[in-house]
Amino acid sequence: xxxxxxxxxxxxxxxxxxxxxxxxxxxxxxxxxxxxxxxxxxxxxxxxxxxxxxxxxxxxxxxxxxxxxxxxxxxxxxxxxxxxxxxxxxxxxxxxxxxxxxxxxxxxxxxxxxxxxxxxxxxxxxxxxxxxxxxxxxxxxxxxxxxx
Numbered sequence: 001x002x003x004x005x006x007x008x009x010x011x012x013x014x015x016x017x018x019x020x021x022x023x024x025x026x027x028x029x030x031x032x033x034x035x036x037x038x039x040x041x042x043x044x045x046x047x048x049x050x051x052x053x054x055x056x057x058x059x060x061x062x063x064x065x066x067x068x069x070x071x072x073x074x075x076x077x078x079x080x081x082x083x084x085x086x087x088x089x090x091x092x093x094x095x096x097x098x099x100x101x102x103x104x105x106x107x108x109x110x111x112x113x114x115x116x117x118x119x120x121x122x123x124x125x126x127x128x129x130x131x132x133x134x135x136x137x138x139x140x141x142x143x144x145x146x147x148x
Contacts, residue, residue: 117131
């Protein structure tokens, strides 16, 4: 059931009817299961996914930030609040890679991307970072899940 709901919502006047049919159950039952999964935390929300390159945001970069452990939560909150940041993750450092906070930033131009990164650096006080600008998109899909 969650495998069906993890895909793109059908472009239809009654998309949940189509999903329910695909899952082999009635729409009311499908919606009840989704509601229980949401209440239980397995489903967080339904939302639109903006295909950023098709909407004018043609430049993006994964920015790796070197942040002190004690400052990570505050820096992550500031970065996550930025409308230009679509992903924000804290990770363990690697032996030759001291960066622990990662953001995916989208912009309409290289200049705008630089301004956003510099602004986040200034606002968080993080001066050490690596901006890994995307060259080409190779895959972009919604996550898919297998039924247990």
